[in-house]
Amino acid sequence: MTLRARSNPRPIHSGRSTLTFLSPWLVSFGLFWLFPLAFSLVLSFMEFNPLRPDLARFVGLANFGAAVGDPLFWTSLRNTLVFVVGTVPVTTLIAFFLAVALNRKIPFRSFYRAGFFVPSIVSVVVISIVFKQLYSPAGLVNKVVELFGGDPRSWLGEPGTALLSIMAMDVWSSFGYYTILFLAGLQGIPPELYEAAVLDGSGFWGTLRFVTVPMLRPITLFVVVINTIRSFQIFIEIFVMTRGGPLNSTLTSVFYLYDRAFYRFEMGYASAVGYLLFAVIMAFSFLQMRYLRVGRGAAE
């Protein structure tokens, strides 16, 4: 609450009008969020097929047991982890350095800023189709590879390269968004700090290490956490480009969940998988916040 001098006491409102203002949210929160959240918890302890609701029954922890016992569940989780661990640091580094570069006085700065941002607002479906063409056997990536004397390959058709190709695409399509966030953080750093650093005779890397990085710690935490949460939910790229193949090499957790829920109609099982994935995401976010916060404490 901000401090504000107030000559007259706060007028008394009727409780009914307060309720009117809040009602859209109460309805939407209850119906489309709280109820689904509670219901999916119930579902995760049930065997439930929407085509045969009469056969629904409680199975206790059996869904969780089945998930942990299913090698495909672990494959999907491993692929998702590879995706997260492989893309988030790369995207963060590119975005960070690009933001530092764009924060200098260069001509056409806002033009660059807008240009780099464009891929991150285009639908992922569109990006996936465009890259599917680039990666195709007769596509442009292979032409470039051949130009440099390499062997063309089916980038999305081979288990060894499919996931990597999608990861590269994800980095390409998302770094602009995080660059904007870093830029906003950079503009919040008081210029005096840089002047002091220059007076102390620190060069580019010294200033980066002792001013920029510590001052950007909170925004870095934000960028890493939201990018991790987003990357754990990678789905559209897989749906459009590979559908989990070849040989399950691009099967991710959410695609696995979607397949179980909406192709095999194992909605109880899929809900349990959803909660397991949620637990993994929360654990990751928690560790990141802890680790990056401790880092800040040490720097100060």
Place this chain on the structure above:
Amino acid sequence: MRTRTVILSVVLLALLVSTLFPLYWMVATSVRGEGAVIKKAVELWPESPTLTNYVDVWKSGPFARYFLNSVVVSALVVLGNMLFASMVGYGIARREFRGKRLLTVGVVSMLMVPRQITMIPLYLLISKFRMIDSYFALTLPFLVDAFNVFLISQYMTSLPTELEDAARVDGAGDMSIFFRIVLPLSRPALAVVGINTFLVNWNSFLYPLILTNSERMRTLPVGLALYSQGEHSVDWGHLTAGSTVCALPIIVVFLLFQRHIIEGLTAGSSK
């Protein structure tokens, strides 16, 4: 110092060109005729550009219908959020009531839980209402976005209360104060909410995918994704034309409203 700026500019320009190249490639492929593709697989600059691919997807592929659906759904969700999120935001910013803290926690928690957990029950709920494959399914659950509520309530908290107090002394009712004073004053926040809601909704995929099952009700991203699965899976001319139709409105909106979009982004990060 000057040479450094020049080097940096050259590097940035090269990076920018390679960043935007895939999108250029999309448009370049979409304007190549069928014959050109057979004659020469890769062509950096289309020699005889034609719009036949666009005419095809617009007429034979149901992209006209997808486009209409996307426009209708986005418009309803944007207007819904501008009205409802600001009503709720106003309630949070200006009223004292029991459970206010709990409500704020609720808003934030809506942002935390991943959507794939609520997606199955939401699908079951919408089918129970017999609304699968309708505009209701595509709009109702998305009319009050938690992030928008958060953003607007932040903005309204920062507005001075004097005008509202004066209007109340003059005998104005709650609703007329809200619609005639608070909403007009909140125009900057409403612009951010409207534009960002449009961006998110236009590109929305997972929910429209599970909440529709006929060609007639698909939105552009869903229609495009399913179009790319079957017989058209390597029909790059038509696929890139459909992709361009899907991407163009977003890029135009971005170029027009850059400032608001970036404001909306950074509002979320500085909290």
